[in-house]
Amino acid sequence: MNEGGCLCGGVRFAYEGGATPIQFCHAKRCQRASGSAFQPEMAVAADGFRWLQGEDQVEIYEAPLLREPPALRRAFCRVCGSPVPVVREGQPWVALLAGSLDGDPERRGFRHIFLSQSAAWYEVPDDELKHYEERPPAAERLRWRKPEGG
Numbered sequence: 001m002n003e004g005g006c007l008c009g010g011v012r013f014a015y016e017g018g019a020t021p022i023q024f025c026h027a028k029r030c031q032r033a034s035g036s037a038f039q040p041e042m043a044v045a046a047d048g049f050r051w052l053q054g055e056d057q058v059e060i061y062e063a064p065l066l067r068e069p070p071a072l073r074r075a076f077c078r079v080c081g082s083p084v085p086v087v088r089e090g091q092p093w094v095a096l097l098a099g100s101l102d103g104d105p106e107r108r109g110f111r112h113i114f115l116s117q118s119a120a121w122y123e124v125p126d127d128e129l130k131h132y133e134e135r136p137p138a139a140e141r142l143r144w145r146k147p148e149g150g
């Protein structure tokens, strides 16, 4: 069981079951949304996710579509503004940012994406992770899937 929450503690959530490794998104939109150089994004199984408290103080913002669906959706705590998990009706995964978790998700970074937009003031590490200048191909989108036969 992994738990997380927002800065003020009003919103709390938990998940268990599957989770993807973490991708570092350097897109300008993610820089704006976080005030940082990149967002550490991961996806967890929707059927293992639940709000522990504060779901009623979660606000949603849908950024207009730039190129192709899905549009960028942000979910955040109305009180403290922290990003919280993004739950979409009918999707088998929930997107969240690793920094909102209390502890170690036992997942690690596996790729950098949208490096063509990376911040001038941040030096992208010359690491062993996959580096993408733009969005990865559709087949490699970050989403958690049930294992075959699972």
Ligand SMILES: [Zn+2]
Pocket (backbone or CB within 6 Å): 006, 007, 008, 009, 010, 011, 077, 078, 079, 080, 081, 082
């Ligand atoms: Zn809060």
